[in-house]
Amino acid sequence: MGDVARHAGVSSQTVSRVSNGYPGVIPETRELVLKAMDELGYRPNSAARALKLGSFHTIGVITFSLEAVGNHRTIQAISVAAAKAGYAVTLIPVDLPTQSGVEHAFGRLEELAVDAVAVIVEVHLLDRAKVVLPRGVPTVVVDSDAGDEYTVVDTDQADGARQATRHLIELGHTNIRHLAGPESSFAAQRRVDGWRESLSEAGLGAKEVMRGDWSAASGYEAGSILLADPDCTAVFCANDQMALGLYRAAAEAGRRIPEDLSVVGFDDSADTPAYSPPLTTIHQDFAEVGRRSVAAILEQLRTREQKPGTSIVPTRFIQRASTAPPAVSS
Amino acid sequence: MGDVARHAGVSSQTVSRVSNGYPGVIPETRELVLKAMDELGYRPNSAARALKLGSFHTIGVITFSLEAVGNHRTIQAISVAAAKAGYAVTLIPVDLPTQSGVEHAFGRLEELAVDAVAVIVEVHLLDRAKVVLPRGVPTVVVDSDAGDEYTVVDTDQADGARQATRHLIELGHTNIRHLAGPESSFAAQRRVDGWRESLSEAGLGAKEVMRGDWSAASGYEAGSILLADPDCTAVFCANDQMALGLYRAAAEAGRRIPEDLSVVGFDDSADTPAYSPPLTTIHQDFAEVGRRSVAAILEQLRTREQKPGTSIVPTRFIQRASTAPPAVSS
């Protein structure tokens, strides 16, 4: 900056003013400075600026993987919302879903150029690891249970599960199974709860859930076992990908969807309208989750205080073509 | 840091040494400093550190969307490879795939806390926008055509397409159509080229390609049109999601896969083994792309010079169950 100032014959402060678009610089001088900047290939140093301003304008996102549909859509939404507020997003990958992996990620957090943190990790792993988020760093926990300590933005998983289950009940199904996500996931657990709740509300029994790991392959395997039960006419899947696996299992078992088997998914991922038949599912508003997360972070940044509490984003039922009344009643 | 030093009764330089784990500090002193750090809740200031060291240990990734399978898998791989080298990854989303969107993203680049940049954007947009990457910022262009100016890491799209097409030719298909990605994509274009090349090599004619936009829905639409041609016995899809759409179109047209219609995809995305039937496809080694991109960036960071050139990551043919010899010959 000093070089530019000398080259333009002004003071470095004037260069700073031009660089930041501050008023009070005569157009003529501005031109001079811009020309000098260009000739010298000047680029502002963000480190110095961050040091001076005390902020990086950056939000860190701690996550395991972008593979899961929910994760990358949430992160995408966060990064767009953050960009809109002039913030960038730094990914902090946790390579292994283990205690040491999480610990390591949080250790790195200390040295990262980040003003705030969004955690998209099953928090029970954090607890188990006895890792505490650095004090004083504004934090939002997304789609997970964080107790009363942090600000939480969460999708209404249980209600989504209830909507899905009630839809199947209304169609007349009585043997409604659930293809659940892994036990380690809070989201999966809450979907199980919603499903179970709706069944008992309707006076229906809940058979044991089958567990997958969110992947389509696991949906196929669990689905194959599930379909061994000839009385099962409807399955609520904890996500769309496992539903896709179930489609395959159904095809191989000679069960037509929706005539012989009704299927409801969860997520409303982009592919579902092109499933064969198009999948009836629960829409998750990831964009809204991202927006609220960023809003909560900005709020904390502004007020400088952690404000525990949970913000619940509603889900929406999307009717497509994978459900029908059970064959016996048709 | 000064406070900690005073509190521990040492110099700030000793605090710095402890903070960075440098040798030459007697354990006793170290303890003293650590205790003081803890009591005062000291946390190192990354801005000051970055200013002093001249590096953020951060790589910026410019991208449109995490939605596309290729994108988020590549970014995931980059972020893991970067983390392994002690680097973090900052997302720089380009909200709109337009000139102004890209320009804006590159403008922000200047003020971002980033040492290097990986560009995962169709580069022709950059050219059209006449945006130049800031000089002096090490840059790697991923999966796109960037001429001789930048270091490029690219998947061997054309060869993948040739493998897919040759497989169908070897099965005896003669009317092999292509469900291509959007014209604006270089990757899509190179897959078209590979397909066309293999056909002409085998003395087969290439009918016009159908275009989708990578989405499953577009695959369904384009596929429906494609299947109006009763002689078409095989389709090479430019990605797996469009293949899923084609599956649906085939089901609705009463064409069984693979008996009546052979399908080959591209990407080997996680869901493909659970398609019904499991999809034969081309595996893209996104992890390798990520690793090479980071390696190239670190190399540039080390040598301080741009080293134009292209690094090609091979693809692999994955045989599953969606292809068979054409019905006429069976």
Add this chain to the structure above:
DNA sequence: CCCTAGGATGTTTACGTAAACATAGCACCG
């Protein structure tokens, strides 16, 4: 014509850190 107000620009300073250099203490050797 002088004084004042306000706009344009310059000067000083501090942000928190780590490298470079300086110093002090101690062990070991001849």
Add this chain to the structure above:
DNA sequence: CGGTGCTATGTTTACGTAAACATCCTAGGG
């Protein structure tokens, strides 16, 4: 017993910026 070399620690300095304050100049009013 003095010199030599090493280890542990302290002191000084600079990284590049922007806020705060200081100064200069010009226009306009009395």
